[in-house]
Amino acid sequence: MKSGSNLEKILSEGKFAVTGELGPPRGADAGAISEKAQHLKGMVDSVNITDNQTAVVRMSSWAASTLLIREGMEPNYQMVCRDRNRIAMQSDILGAYALGIRNILCLSGDHQSFGDHPKSKKVFDIDSIQLIGMVKKMRDEATFLNNEPLSEAPRMFIGAAANPFGEPYEFRVHRLAKKIACGADFIQTQCIYNMERFREWISRANDMGLTEKIYILAGVTPMKSLGMARYMQKNVPGMDVPDYVIKRLQGVDKKQQASEGIAMCCEQIEEFKEMKGIAGVHIMAIEWEKRVPEIVERAKLLPRPTV
Amino acid sequence: MIIAEIKSLDEIKDLISGYKKVLNTGCAGCTAVCLAGGQKEVESLNLKLSSAFKADNVPFEIDGFTVERQCEVDFLAELDPLVDDYDALLSMACGAGIQFLAERFPHKPVFPAVNTTFIGVNKDVGWYEERCKSCGDCVLGLTGGICPVTMCAKGLFNGPCGGPQNGSCEVNKDTPCAWISIYERLKLQGRLENILKVYEAREWEDQIQGSMVLEQYKSRYVKKAE
């Protein structure tokens, strides 16, 4: 065991893992965390706590992660490279571990121009791949990035993101390989809608033997409405929403769109359960945590194993 | 070349208001080449400033003098006999030139008339594009001659983020993704292995004021250890 986290145990026992996502509040209210957490409790094995996602200021992800631990749940602490240099990042990693955080997801982060402070100064001292290597170094070698020893190693289960739909497609799997080479233990992918392309990507990863070295959790986001599908198709960078998703939502009554979205999501999960190289799913119900129980239930992912 | 653009007239006016006699110094180096701070711009700006102050009924006098380069002491020396007659200096050189000018004439207030924007190239007449962040540790040899520090919005070193679409950067649809360009150029040259390796966290060289002496001149300027 690298970290002994619940997520790591489930994955290492070969069980199909389910992770969820929780966005911290744009304010200092701890209550918001516990409220959202209630919907996810018992439904998922670990909850990603986003780090100022889309570059919008929110409660810090390590603090929100700690609040989640108080709720008796396991956080997956997200860390982006946009806002902190290597000094702050290493210090946050130490602090997060000391507070009981055992999973970390290493990301580059959305560019600040998308957020609420578009003219803030970017940091990007290191990139996500270098961050993975840094956490691994801290964990396995008990040294900082500069090779100086640290007193107690933060034994984190290291996650990384992968986007099978980003360009250039042929390079994506190589980027996955780089993340594995740097020491990532698990991958959570970008929201998947285009199943053909995803199958292509995973089969290439299988061929290269990558899926034997890492647990890949397929990312899904249920469509709340036709409007959301259209917005994601047009406006969200790196998102591949094929026309058939739009068509299918168009085909049902407006009131039924949410339930249709969930149905599509569940069908995907069913396929992932059988797919070679997939170790679990990551359900990103954006500001829709309350429907996660329904998804998990309809996708027959309950009860969650205890390990 | 260093690219600069002229500040707005209002801003320049605000900066020098209160000074009755000003010398506007042009630079025939980079800022002249990018049409921001050569003799012609000095003349234009002086005319605009004197007209603007005249309209406000404020007594104001301005002259112009353009030197070869304000980043070189021998050329700044040309200003020595002139400067005493003026209350303040305006400079149309890049930020480096302006500071060197201010350093030479410490008793005179020096004001910038241009904003220094970037190190770039001349795409066409009056059209410039940034190409270098002067980070001090060039990776162009690895990346097929395309700079990830400058051209990638996030300055990533290990390939594109998840965002590019239709070859464009997620931050701006009209900007090509630097990493896609790098990938394609290396593929074209059969050098993809360059970016399949992990590029480790780098030692940033641009954190403090840059300063250097060429190896062959060290004996002149570097104090020997005793």
Add this chain to the structure above:
Amino acid sequence: MSHNALQPVDTDKIKKMLDHKKARMKICLAACASCTLCAESCFLFVNHDNDPKYMPSYKVIHSLGKLYKKKGRVDRDALEQMKPLVFQNCVLCGRCYCPFGIDIPNMISFTRSILRTQGIAGVYPYSLGAPEDDAPADNTAQTG
């Protein structure tokens, strides 16, 4: 300067370079009506009390113009006379005005290339007052 003065001028090389751009340069040289309207656009002309030697057209006519007129058959003295015109009297800022649109900076930089092949290169007044001791011998040749 020093060691090159002894070497003969390679007029064949000059001729070859001149021929390479002959059509273009001859057209540009011929288009000049010597109207002198370019003068004021050069800050060096203005800074030097309107000395004609700093006029963009003067610099070209008395360097590249002469090279073409003599088909490259010039002696070292002639080249030395061209040197200040295209190296010291011009900073290649590219801002000269020509009513006919002649690209003067391009002609000057071409002339510089020709002169460099004959060991003639510009020297900026870097080393005023600096000791001459350990500067590399070939350093001056690079500053052009």
Add this chain to the structure above:
Amino acid sequence: MYELARGPLMWVAAILFVAGVLYRAIQLFMLTRKKERAFYRPQTLSLPDTRQPTPEEQKLERLAAFQNSLLGKHPVMAVVSTVFHACLFAAPIFLVAHNLLLYESWGFTFLSLPDALCDVLTIVLLACVLFFLFRRLLLPRVQAVTTLDDYVLLFITAAPFLTGFFAYHQWFDYKTVILLHVLAGEAMLIAIPFTKLGHMVFFFFARILFGSEYSFWRGNRTWTS
């Protein structure tokens, strides 16, 4: 002699002029190539500054542009050379006598201006020539770049007008004067493509088809080497 000058020689001159100008134009096209057209796409992170310049700012901008223009820097030279070139074209092309000859030979005419007006244009042109001549003789900066060519070409340009003027006013021996006039005109036509007067072609090419700080339009051509 006059018949020779008016007939075959005229043809020779006209053909040399047209062919020469065409040759120059084609040569310029051959020595240049079309530039790949690119469009600027602003790379701002926020909305571009949409503030429009105030009328005062626009006025100052125009004033500065004027000051930096040829007219602002050298008003006399700008006016004289503009007037000179206008007369250079207008006087011969719109002269009744020339149009009559054209009509006799080819059966078409350009617009004709009254003779008295053409006479004035000629005088103005000759005055401009004198101005150029004295400028060349007296100003040190012009002297510095003047060669014999410049005087010869000034003479070649002035000669047809001077002789035409004499002919119109029937000064000296008309027959000789008119012969000289025809020969001078032919000499000038031939000189245009092959001498400094070639700036007639070059001007349009360089300031319209090339892009530069001083070009009239964006310009889409560039030298090949």
